[in-house]
Amino acid sequence: MADKWLISIVGPTGIGKTSLAIKLAQYFETEIISADSRQFFKEMTIGTAVPSKEELGAIKHHFIQNISIFDEYSVGDFERDAIALLHGLFKKKNIVIMVGGSGLYIDVVTKGLDKFPEVDPNIRTELNKLLEEQGITVLQEQLSNLDPVYFNKVDTENPHRLIRALEICLGTGKPFSAFLKQKKVKRDFKTISIGIDAERHVIYERINQRVDLMVEAGLVDEVRTLEPHKSFNALQTVGYRELFKYFEGDWTLDFAILEIKKNTRRFAKRQLTWFKKNENTIWVDYQEDLPSVVGKIKQKFKI
Template identity: 55%
Template sequence: MPEQGKKNTLIVIVGPTAIGKTALAVALAQHFSTEIISADSRQFFREMEIGTAKPSAEELAAAPHHFINSHSVHTLFSTGDFENEVLKLTEELFKVHSNLIMVGGSGLYIDAVCNGLDILPDTDLNIREQLNQQLAEEGIGAIQAQLQAADPEYYAKVDQSNPQRLIRGLEFFLSTGNKFSGYMTNSKKERPFHIVKIGLNTDRTILYERINHRVDLMMQAGLLDEVKGLESYRHLNALKTVGYAELFDYLDGNIQLPDAIALIKQNTRRFAKRQLTWFRRDGQIHWYEPDQLTAVITDLESSLL
């Protein structure tokens, strides 16, 4: 049980893909005898296993995890849904634990829990349908170009390979005449718990080597077979993402397999760069190298006193 009078703390671990967030989260969860909340927008989906780099069976067994394989790709699970479900979950878990771990690279989902989402004006659902039709007919490049012109600030932060996020920003602009970026996290909501943010990063060359190696391991683990098994779902937004879109192109005969693998690596590196751009704007994040576990624990124990 939490100590009497001690404020509950959510320890948030962020950073680019392949940096080692999961390993740190598991180590901290074991050290503090607590549980892990995943804030990775792709690891929710149970049908997507290899390409989302979910925690291994050993890591899942090492500490209780939440929001891993929690939803189907057929289920619409928005950032607002995640915020609401996590707040309900933390209310229950803080009855048992003084500290909880939240880990992930999805900046918007992290912000939703830490700061709350802004109340946004209604948008025109007809515009959304039109944009989805345009996506189907002209491809993601047309949506990217429109959003970049309409709201370059949001475009710079968003996962540019995620059509659902792109369409959301463009839909908002076309419906309201206002930039989506102007409505994001303008007013921070108070949370009934303390928040400590830990960021992982390293030299870019090392990070890119880790990303390339992880993609190679995914291919060895059977990512291509996984993608083949998901072909009937490829129209769903969850599947229009890095690691899946490139291999669908290969299966369509548009590119050779080595080129598809090279594109996965390139697009993942670009995604990591956007993640870092997002997180670096948050001055509350304390940054560490991936191998500084002892320093992280020492600093956390000091701040949690």
Template identity: 45%
Template structure:
């Protein structure tokens, strides 16, 4: 019998996960395991809407501002770290909250044990992508791993480069590391999705972008500009502001693009999470309904 329970709070960006999560953490007297793959970096709290100092004082948090942009981290490492924390928690309840799809999936279902790539190889392929172009790397991947070469998105440099990294690092095909088998967990999992009416969500996203700008996101982007090629900054908000700093966009154009691209990302998140029939959906304001649902399903 599984004695422990993991409560997962997820949903699209801007929906209101932070406040609901804090209220649950205060109610159950448990820490928050943050599942936002960008809030983990200490240099970009404004653009990632990381919990504020006041919010961090309301509950203990893990995986908020604990790494630097240049530090390597992955969904596989997140899975390992979260499982260790859950195992060590004295409480029977643990609380995982965020919108990073791969991070949540790694904790709930497991992730294939992909080897860590050496930095020299990573740097080498990055240079090859710049000098030779994506078609050349895709051709090599199809030669080394025909099976994966058939199904990989030919327009996605990140996926192509990563698969090629694994092939070159290990001497094996990337396909051989992909089992896609769901791993058994020694705890129950309660998945709670938060959502709002579409226009309500879009209005919140648009307003939050303006608030980020007012709080100093432009200066934050300027400070991390020298690291703009890092994967940790390959995210909505910074890409548009880097273009503004390069003189390719006006500030109004950059803000408009951030709002538009954030709304698009929110739709992508909802599509992903709604494929999971285990997610039970609530409006973020329905705290009593959510508490009742947790009580019924954590017995």
């Protein structure tokens, strides 16, 4: 049987991952799995940069707006569903494309989900209470002290991730990072990682432009419709959290938009830190053309 290959397209937000993924999927006549956890939700379109109707129509995509913010859906659920989908796709395709900026969701497909011990559920309750009463900063400081290794690579603006790490730290007396990648799972496919990069100032300028385009496209109205549900985990994310501050009267709209840009730039920096850890990734310039990228893939992996 021919080898089965998963080509994973990674890189910072706004760098052009979707465009390259579609071109590669068209070239290899295959389909795309999205590993962008923000794009799972039906109610979130503009602020999560969901592919356009034209892009979605060009190639079959999976895991785009497939659930609701009201649904319970974990990274473990995604691993189960993505692996099941790949099993089916590989029956008719030798190559499948995966694209996304959520490092954890990419890793669970390619490497498997880490296993953690059970801890007292009251710890999570107390941490959620701490978040509600004192804000995210106290959680960030606590995790920085208890597990600086994980703190330096986690999305520190995501309270769900902070609380998950802290409950393990507090419940076991060991750092969360100590439980990561203890055992590697063996997948029945091979992974090719393609990273898209650019000079830092280019990445930041593209992010600033993208945020401006989101605002022009109606981001404020989209977020306003979701304000009644602002406590949901899905909405504790860049582009939504800042506008909730505007609706609450804490910030002006102009300041909220500046904060979206700043926090998105910080997120992009963390994404690159995460993806650069994979020494096997083939890095390409954001302006590199398709024949060049395909040539690098074929040269290295003989597919």
